Amino acid sequence: MQKVSILLPVFVGLLVVASACAQQPPETPSHQETGALRVEVSRHGFNKSPGEFRLEVEEGQEVEITFVYGDGDFSQNNPHTIIIPDYGITTGILDENNREETVRFIAKGHGEVTFMCAITDCVGHTNLLGGIVDVHGEDDHEAGEQHN
Numbered sequence: 001m002q003k004v005s006i007l008l009p010v011f012v013g014l015l016v017v018a019s020a021c022a023q024q025p026p027e028t029p030s031h032q033e034t035g036a037l038r039v040e041v042s043r044h045g046f047n048k049s050p051g052e053f054r055l056e057v058e059e060g061q062e063v064e065i066t067f068v069y070g071d072g073d074f075s076q077n078n079p080h081t082i083i084i085p086d087y088g089i090t091t092g093i094l095d096e097n098n099r100e101e102t103v104r105f106i107a108k109g110h111g112e113v114t115f116m117c118a119i120t121d122c123v124g125h126t127n128l129l130g131g132i133v134d135v136h137g138e139d140d141h142e143a144g145e146q147h148n
């Protein structure tokens, strides 16, 4: 009996430590530095942002963006095609029959390039004009690099 009463507080203590570790919030980066990006495209905008929608990438980074059809909850099919004119990119038609389109490019130079929906009569078209890929160059961090 004596042994149990000594061990029990230790055991409870270990449980408290374990649950405290488990409750630590997961890391949620404010923007993605590398790897694949996923962007929902719907009548409500890119990731439901009707105005400006910004992706942050680094100069020289291989950028992969998967555009995902987000109008599956809508009463009608609402096709979109995303264009990134500065990179000469045009996706296939995104709709209920083709829900994902992936594009890849190397981020060049630095500054902002725009992307948008090219189907002007889609529902919510004006919410899909504010896509921006913001390319961070070396110059943003330190001086002395040659400008392109």
Ligand SMILES: [Cu+2]
Pocket (backbone or CB within 6 Å): 079, 080, 081, 117, 118, 119, 122, 123, 124, 125, 128
């Ligand atoms: Cu559209």
